[in-house]
Amino acid sequence: MARDRLTSGKPQRLHHYGPHNPFSWRRWLRSLWAFSRPHTIVGTTLSLGALGVMAWVLTPDTARVLVNPLTLFGAMVAALVPSLCANVYIVGLNQLTDIAIDRINKPHLPLASGAFSVSMGRWIVAALGGAALVLAALQGPILWLTVALSMAIGTVYSVPPLRLKRFPFWAALCIFGVRGVIVNLGFFTHFRQVLSPESIPWQAIPPEVWALTVFVVVFSIAIAIFKDIPDLEGDRRFQVRTLTVRLGARYVFRLSLGVLTLCYGLMLGLTLLGLLPSVQPVFLVVTHGGLLGLLGWMSRRVNLQEKSQITHFYQFIWRLFFLEYVLFPLACMVGP
Known part of the structure; x- marks a missing residue:
């Protein structure tokens, strides 16, 4: 079956660790960076920063002067950490379900090349997914909902039985639903509430x-x-x-x-x-x-x-x- 072929087989351990190839933190971190799909990391960071700035600029002057800019900067850094954790969870989950395909299309990725074992990939995805939900919850319901919805959509995009990436319409809906709607409106509303706690979420955007x-x-x-x-x-x-x-x-x-x-x-x-x-x-x-x-x-x-x-x-x-x-x-x- 097609789905079985997607996930069956073990990757070739091109960088296995042993007496002749000892563990290297530098090599591991390089693999983790590739595993995180850097272009998505850049996109998440820029979008969060942009929406934080827009929340500041578009806040009425009377409310803006009462807010210390360091408050906004701290909120942006705090929100970035769970957002990046969620980002790695989503792209990592996609790689875990696409190992066989990635050996053809993207053989440089850590799971496809064998730089990471499947079990290591699963541990990274599970740990960062859990951290994303916990850290977002500590900052309020709006950020938690933004992160949780993004992760939920990323999960059904990659994981059987739904695996929506197989269907062009649903795959596109997942991508622009997260990148377009959830990220923009969620981050802006979160930062607007940080700057103006009395504001009503989702109103007056x-x-x-x-x-x-x-x-x-x-x-x-x-x-x-x-x-x-x-x-x-x-x-x-x-x-x-x-x-x-x-x-x-x-x-x-x-x-x-x-x-x-x-x-x-x-x-x-x-x-x-x-x-x-x-x-x-x-x-x-x-x-x-x-x-x-x-x-x-x-x-x-x-x-x-x-x-x-x-x-x-x-x-x-x-x-x-x-x-x-x-x-x-x-x-x-x-x-x-």
């Missing part, structure tokens, strides 16, 4: 936060569509019916590019229509228009027969995703 949420949701759809293009060979061999397996790499590439273009078009339209009163419109239009042009130029340089070029463009998409969490808060800080 400013249009700028909704705009960033829409942008990230649409962008995450593009990432969810594109991410399986480099993995075509392994997914096809193990009968994982992704959109790329069903429709082909060229069609999915163009679809993803269209979604990204729509994403930047929506942000430009909202800005030009004056629907984001707290941002600097010229800054937002120039930066997003320039990035849209760069996206089109980069896309024409991709040869879909070369996996390295596809992977490079996928990394470029992630950099655009990260950059939004820098540009948008800057636009709010500069102001109209």
